[in-house]
Amino acid sequence: TSGTQSVSPTSAQTYNLSCTGAGGTTSQSVNLAVTAPTTGDIWASKTGMPGMQSMSGAVSINNRVYVIGGNRFSDIPSVYNYEYDPATNTWATKTGMPTARSGAFVATVNNKIYVIGGYGWAGVYYTTNEEYNPATNTWATKTGMPTARAYGGVAVANGKIYAMGGKFYAGTAGYIQTIYAGDITITLTYYPGGSDVIVSSNEEYDPATDTWAIKTSMPVGKTGIVSSSANNKIYVIGGYYQANSSTAPVYYNTRNEEYDPVTNLWTIKADRLTQGTSSNGAVSVNNKIYVIGGTTNEEYDPIANTWTLKASIPTWQWAPIGATVNNKAYIFDLLNSVGYTMEYTP
Known part of the structure; x- marks a missing residue:
């Protein structure tokens, strides 16, 4: 005779299977190896980035991540360009960008x-636009942006x-001073x-075409925002706004604004769950956006317009x-002079 039996082992187990028929009973042991399913929503620590820098930019090309620019030595901008390979969990130093900047x-x-x-420190903001080609490890100068600024949101x-x-920064007449910070010498205008x-x-x-065009402004002027794209729409989240004075109150917010490049229109979407600050990052994985900062990790689903x-x-x-x-997110930061790399599997 023949038959089947369904079992659902949760770990590797041995089963004794027996069959009884006209010729008698036979038994056989069968070993079932169980592979634990791959679960999501998990973090793993990876090799920290070599440079002590913050307020950098990060993008991925051909399964590698490039971390560029940022602050070193108490707000001194850097030119550093580091390449991270998740497959080998290793870093490599690449040609630095021509102009030192953060934000x-x-x-x-x-x-x-x-x-x-x-931002170039001491009140200097740039319109500079520099193109990096990882294939040749070279830089080229492109047409600068219309408005000199930093610490905004960017998406494609x-x-x-x-x-x-x-x-x-709207300042008065400046004066020149040269400063020395570690291995960097910078001449600044204060x-x-x-x-x-x-x-x-x-x-x-x-x-x-190496050209710029002015589009519909955001509903509210903000800085320190995070942004990402999903389904060819752009989402600008959190940040803060403040009267144009260094002593005015700072208002952090949970706003979530969607921009449609096709219609050139903005739409208000569901606010994020926790009080926004300017210290957050955003990544898009499988058309969902993850906003990360402090220890908080919030997932936004643009289709359902919901947060989790x-x-x-x-x-x-x-x-x-x-x-x-x-389909994994890599998060980079600098804290207490230590460079961190964290891998997140949604």
Whole structure:
């Protein structure tokens, strides 16, 4: 005779199977090996980035992540360019960008990286646009953005880059001073007596033509925002706004605004769950957006317009940045002079 029996082992087990028929009874032992299913919503620690920098930009190309620019030595901007390979969990130093900046708008189109705008310390904000080609490890200068600013949101949709929000510094006449910070010598122009100006600008860059276009501004001017794209729409989340004075109150928010590049229109979406700050990063995995900061990890589903709390990041993050490789998110940050790399599997 023959027959079947269904079993659902939760670990490797041995089963004694017997069969009784006209010829008698036979028995046989069968070993069933069980492979634990791959679960999601988990974090893993990886090799920390070699440079001590924060407020950098991160993008992925050809299954590798590039972390570029950022602050070193108490707000001194850097030119550093590091490549991270998740497959080998190793870092490599690449050619640094020509202009030292932090808080720049960093994005990738057609396997090239664009570092746009940014902060140069002591009240200096840039319109600079520099293109990095990982295949040749070289940089090229491109047309600068219309408005000098930094610490805004950046996202890519339909092969174009959108730089949104941020701030610049409105100062008085400056004076020159040279400073020394570790291995870097920088000549700076100081602008005393000025204040930050937070903007709602939305500027579109087309790498194919190296041209800029002014688009519909954000509903509210903000800086310190996070942004990401999903389904060819852009989402600008959190951040803060402040009157144009360094002594005015800072208002953090949970706003979530969707921008449609096709219609050039903004739509208010469901607020994020927790009080926003300027110290967050955002990555898109499988058309869902993950906003990460402190230890909080929130998932936004643009189709359902809903938020879900996910597994907290194990190490507290001050100003994380992130990129996606093979449906996993890689989060980078600097805390207490230690560079962190965390891998998240949704």
